[in-house]
Amino acid sequence: MKGLSYRGNRICFGRYALQALEPAWITPRQIEAGRRAMTRNARRGGKIWVRVSNRRYARIGDVIVAVVKKAKPSKHLERSEVIRAVIVRTCKELKRDNGLIIRYDDNAAVIIDEKGNPKGTRVFGAIARELKQNFTKILSLAPEGAKRGTPCAAQTVAGSAIRTLVKQGMQEAEVRIKGPGSGRDGALRAIRRSGILNITMIREKIRVSTRTLQWKCVESRTDSKCLHYGRFILSPLMKGQADTMGFAMRRALLGEIEGTCITRAKSEKIPHEYSTIVGIQESVHEILMNLKEIVLRSNLYGTCEASICVRGPRCVTAQDIILPPYVEIVDNTQHIAGLTEPIDLCIGLQLERNRGYRIKAANNFQDGSYPIDALFMPVRNVNHSIHSYGNEKQEILFLEIWTNGSLTPKEALYKASRNLIDLFIPFLHAEEENLHLEDNQHKVSLPLFTFHNRLTELSKKKIKKALKYIFIDQLELLPRIYNCLKKSNIHTLLDLLNKSHEDLIKIEHFRIEDAKQILDTLEKHFAID
Numbered sequence: 431m432k433g434l435s436y437r438g439n440r441i442c443f444g445r446y447a448l449q450a451l452e453p454a455w456i457t458p459r460q461i462e463a464g465r466r467a468m469t470r471n472a473r474r475g476g477k478i479w480v481r482v483s484n485r486r487y488a489r490i491g492d493v494i495v496a497v498v499k500k501a502k503p504s505k506h507l508e509r510s511e512v513i514r515a516v517i518v519r520t521c522k523e524l525k526r527d528n529g530l531i532i533r534y535d536d537n538a539a540v541i542i543d544e545k546g547n548p549k550g551t552r553v554f555g556a557i558a559r560e561l562k563q564n565f566t567k568i569l570s571l572a573p574e575g576a577k578r579g580t581p582c583a584a585q586t587v588a589g590s591a592i593r594t595l596v597k598q599g600m601q602e603a604e605v606r607i608k609g610p611g612s613g614r615d616g617a618l619r620a621i622r623r624s625g626i627l628n629i630t631m632i633r634e635k636i637r638v639s640t641r642t643l644q645w646k647c648v649e650s651r652t653d654s655k656c657l658h659y660g661r662f663i664l665s666p667l668m669k670g671q672a673d674t675m676g677f678a679m680r681r682a683l684l685g686e687i688e689g690t691c692i693t694r695a696k697s698e699k700i701p702h703e704y705s706t707i708v709g710i711q712e713s714v715h716e717i718l719m720n721l722k723e724i725v726l727r728s729n730l731y732g733t734c735e736a737s738i739c740v741r742g743p744r745c746v747t748a749q750d751i752i753l754p755p756y757v758e759i760v761d762n763t764q765h766i767a768g769l770t771e772p773i774d775l776c777i778g779l780q781l782e783r784n785r786g787y788r789i790k791a792a793n794n795f796q797d798g799s800y801p802i803d804a805l806f807m808p809v810r811n812v813n814h815s816i817h818s819y820g821n822e823k824q825e826i827l828f829l830e831i832w833t834n835g836s837l838t839p840k841e842a843l844y845k846a847s848r849n850l851i852d853l854f855i856p857f858l859h860a861e862e863e864n865l866h867l868e869d870n871q872h873k874v875s876l877p878l879f880t881f882h883n884r885l886t887e888l889s890k891k892k893i894k895k896a897l898k899y900i901f902i903d904q905l906e907l908l909p910r911i912y913n914c915l916k917k918s919n920i921h922t923l924l925d926l927l928n929k930s931h932e933d934l935i936k937i938e939h940f941r942i943e944d945a946k947q948i949l950d951t952l953e954k955h956f957a958i959d
Contacts, residue, residue: 673816683842697776
């Protein structure tokens with residue numbers, strides 16, 4: 431076979447060779463075995479594969495243990511030496527004191543002399559110790575189920591394939607990627623970022639469980655501080671279920687997740703929204719638009735105040751906003767205004783946490799206060815697609831999520847799922863209770879909620895509302911209090927009012943101050959004297 435030859439104690443594979451320590455260690459039988467192995471592996475693209483067992487070839491990161499046996503006259507064969515060869519991935523080289531250079535080409539370590547002639551492809555003994563001391567890119571010793579590819583190799587292969595297609599005159603291509611692993615994501619990134627070929631479709635074939643429903647994050651990246659991307663799969667789903675879940679998750683992600691943003695700016699020195707101020711590059715309208723783009727992360731409920739107070743000349747950025755301790759800015763470098771003269775710029779801001787999108791009311795300018803269009807949605811975009819599972823009965827749901835940085839795509843997916851679950855909880859108990867719409871069925875006495883003296887008055891009243899259908903989500907509680915109640919299976923106002931002070935204190939992470947917060951919230955919503 432072309433490229434395979436032997437000279438003395440070396441088996442040569444093209445430019446590289448495997449050299450034994452002694453000529454007697456390579457026998458004609460071993461040479462013939464190597465020839466047959468090369469012939470078989472020619473079908474795999476002509477790559478040199480190292481066989482470590484009857485069923486498996488070496489992979490990147492494997493440790494190859496070769497037990498070398500030497501024959502002696504009138505004696506049995508005995509073990510002479512164990513050679514360990516580590517397949518590595520790096521582009522560096524190491525020069526030893528004896529003049530030999532260890533150079534790394536793709537996935538194999540090649541030992542060459544000063545003239546560049548290959549001396550062997552195995553790394554062992556002192557050389558392996560030198561590698562560990564000098565290089566950090568040697569892969570850890572991989573177990574039996576090690577991955578075959580690496581992200582670096584996958585990106586290189588994908589980029590090379592695209593360039594080859596372009597050389598052949600192709601302008602469009604349909605790409606199919608098969609197999610899991612980090613190398614698959616590397617190939618996807620290389621294909622998307624190539625820009626030299628119009629990719630009409632990327633079809634992915636992923637091996638997933640056929641028994642239990644499971645989800646997996648197959649790609650996650652941060653394009654910028656204010657743009658995060660995540661791609662998830664859910665499978666296996668029965669035919670039609672993927673569409674149902676895709677639409678529900680998309681609506682929940684875009685419309686049900688709360689966010690915090692600036693909703694109002696106030697300054698007494700500003701005559702109207704479209705005016706300009708001497709010493710400031712931007713108009714008032716442009717400053718308001720810049721404030722609208724500020725991305726905030728908080729556990730705020732309701733509204734709070736913030737401010738900007740700086741003196742020029744300087745550039746005003748999001749870092750100059752004075753915020754409450756429970757609010758933080760995602761990107762401190764976001765531009766607000768440019769001051770060209772030594773003037774003072776003082777702006778009062780109102781922050782609000784809500785959901786959806788709210789357009790400012792027309793002609794709602796009073797006392798130098800200017801409302802700002804509020805985009806509360808932390809999720810910027812959602813795409814879902816459905817792919818065949820390999821048969822006509824099951825499907826795979828793909829979800830792509832883009833967020834503004836205040837939440838990661840995983841956090842957004844979790845919050846949207848929790849919101850959907852909370853919406854459907856009342857239906858779980860529909861069969862356990864006789865739900866009649868008569869008024870007398872909705873009169874509920876509250877005798878057990880006694881954690882505060884003033885709340886005793888509430889327990890003596892009869893409220894003509896279906897308290898068991900008022901969920902604690904509507905009480906605008908702090909996130910920590912809300913989570914404590916949820917973990918204790920307190921979902922409705924009736925569940926809450928049926929708990930005593932001692933029951934609440936026993937809840938993990940629940941404090942006495944939290945009981946006061948709950949009381950104040952009930953007084954606000956139900957006008958308790």
